[in-house]
Amino acid sequence: MPDALPAAGQRQRSSATPLAWAYVALVLYASLYPFSDWRWPPGLALADLALLPWPPWIDHYDMVFNLLGYAPLGALVFLALRRAAPMALALAAAVLLPAGLSYASELAQQFLPGRHPSLKDLALNAGGAATGALLAGAAMALGLLRRWQRMQRRWFLPHSAGALALLALWPAALLFPAPVPLGLGQGLPLLRDSLAQLLDGVAWAEPAHALLAASSSAGPPLRPLGETLVTALGLLAPCLVAYSAARPGWRRLLLAGGALGLALAGMTLSTALNYGPAHALAWLTPHAVPGLACGLLAATLLAPLPPRLVAGVGLMALTGLVAGVTQAPDDPYFAQSLQAWEQGRFVRFHGLAQWLGWLWPFAAMGWLLARLAQRRPEA
Numbered sequence: 001m002p003d004a005l006p007a008a009g010q011r012q013r014s015s016a017t018p019l020a021w022a023y024v025a026l027v028l029y030a031s032l033y034p035f036s037d038w039r040w041p042p043g044l045a046l047a048d049l050a051l052l053p054w055p056p057w058i059d060h061y062d063m064v065f066n067l068l069g070y071a072p073l074g075a076l077v078f079l080a081l082r083r084a085a086p087m088a089l090a091l092a093a094a095v096l097l098p099a100g101l102s103y104a105s106e107l108a109q110q111f112l113p114g115r116h117p118s119l120k121d122l123a124l125n126a127g128g129a130a131t132g133a134l135l136a137g138a139a140m141a142l143g144l145l146r147r148w149q150r151m152q153r154r155w156f157l158p159h160s161a162g163a164l165a166l167l168a169l170w171p172a173a174l175l176f177p178a179p180v181p182l183g184l185g186q187g188l189p190l191l192r193d194s195l196a197q198l199l200d201g202v203a204w205a206e207p208a209h210a211l212l213a214a215s216s217s218a219g220p221p222l223r224p225l226g227e228t229l230v231t232a233l234g235l236l237a238p239c240l241v242a243y244s245a246a247r248p249g250w251r252r253l254l255l256a257g258g259a260l261g262l263a264l265a266g267m268t269l270s271t272a273l274n275y276g277p278a279h280a281l282a283w284l285t286p287h288a289v290p291g292l293a294c295g296l297l298a299a300t301l302l303a304p305l306p307p308r309l310v311a312g313v314g315l316m317a318l319t320g321l322v323a324g325v326t327q328a329p330d331d332p333y334f335a336q337s338l339q340a341w342e343q344g345r346f347v348r349f350h351g352l353a354q355w356l357g358w359l360w361p362f363a364a365m366g367w368l369l370a371r372l373a374q375r376r377p378e379a
Contacts, residue, residue: 015164016079022169023073024101029355030069031105032112041110052106052119066124067131073098074129075136082140094133099126157307159374160245162367166360170238173356174266177274179328180227181267181288182234185318185361186325224287230324231291232298233317235263239299240314241364244307244371256299260292311368318361318368 041049078094085093102125109115139145156164173184242255272280302313 015161015168016076018162018165019168020073020076020080022165023076026355027069027073027101028105032108032115037113038111039113044110049107049110052103052117052122054119055116063120063124066121067128070098070102070125070128071132071135073101074132076132077129078133078136079140079145082136087137087140091133091137094136095126095130098129102126102129155247155251156245157247162370163241163245166241166364166367167238169356170360171262171266172353173360174263175270175273176353176357177270178325178357180230180234180325181283181285181291182231182263183321183325183328184234184237184357185322186328186358226324226327227285227287228291228294230321230328231288232295233321233324235259235292235295236298236302237314237317237321237361237364239295240302240310240317241367243299243303243305243310244314244368246307248304248306252303253300256296256303259299260296263292308372311371314368315365315372318365322361 074094077097078090081090081093099122102122106117106119106122109117152160152164174182178184178186238259239256242259243252246252246255267283268280271283275282302310305313
């Protein structure tokens with residue numbers, strides 16, 4: 001298919017907007033985790049609630065995290081607003097809006113035991129947002145964003161901002177420990193168990209509770225072929241999301257190769273964070289390697305399909321991925337990894353990566369369904 005560009009009046013929606021909203025949700029989760037034991041701050045008067053203390057201690061890790069954690073948000077807010085607002089207004093909003101979000105989060109932390117609201121954190125968050133906004137403004141001034149937009153129009157179909165946001169979030173979702181390599185969508189068993197616990201003892205919900213309790217019982221573990229299939233689907237799914245937004249041709253093969261590279265990097269980093277650098281490649285089991293090969297082969301064979309057909313196949317792949325991950329057995333090493341994330345220093349990344357790992361396949365399903373529902377002709 002020729003590399004025809006969209007008409008002059010056809011404008012690509014920026015992927016910075018959905019990414020900014022996703023980042024806001026993740027920041028709120030990380031700031032307010034674990035969302036339990038809320039209480040009024042002891043000895044704090046209502047008039048003093050808006051005042052944040054300056055802590056006497058110094059935690060260099062905490063300072064770096066607070067500074068760098070808000071830099072992407074500042075950049076995303078600037079990029080999302082720049083197309084519709086002047087440079088100065090976009091820069092100001094990219095600093096003030098994240099600073100307001102940080103202030104609201106610090107105020108809310110006063111009601112959470114174990115969290116320590118800090119004026120220093122607010123200052124670092126605002127500084128990080130300003131740094132990200134200035135870097136994004138510099139990239140725009142240097143023409144880097146115009147080059148990206150031209151490349152985006154050549155590589156991707158119109159109205160593909162949602163897919164680009166999903167593809168940008170996928171490597172981060174791989175950082176949370178998974179029972180099977182590339183096995184995203186592992187939140188359904190926890191949701192099922194939580195719902196069963198909630199309905200325990202409720203008279204009118206006894207049939208539903210019995211059904212949930214029966215499905216919670218340990219089933220047969222995944223066979224080696226099942227683990228291989230889940231890994232293959234874990235690689236194929238982002239490839240098909242990319243295909244549904246990309247123009248048919250050789251670029252799709254490059255996108256599949258890029259997905260393989262990101263999968264290798266993401267899983268290796270996740271394993272290194274969980275078990276130490278010496279075991280970074282331990283995830284490349286005899287079942288994972290054939291799964292990667294099968295996923296890449298399937299992505300190569302499906303590359304010529306038109307976008308709408310790709311979206312349909314992608315929905316089936318994502319459904320199979322979630323179903324396979326749900327059947328994955330409990331692993332003591334996997335449970336140990338989760339405990340390290342929840343109780344150690346990984347708690348700062350726990351909410352971010354956890355929700356991405358749980359929800360990414362379902363968000364991708366929503367995108368593909370919306371793609372199938374579109375009636376406008378594809379480029």
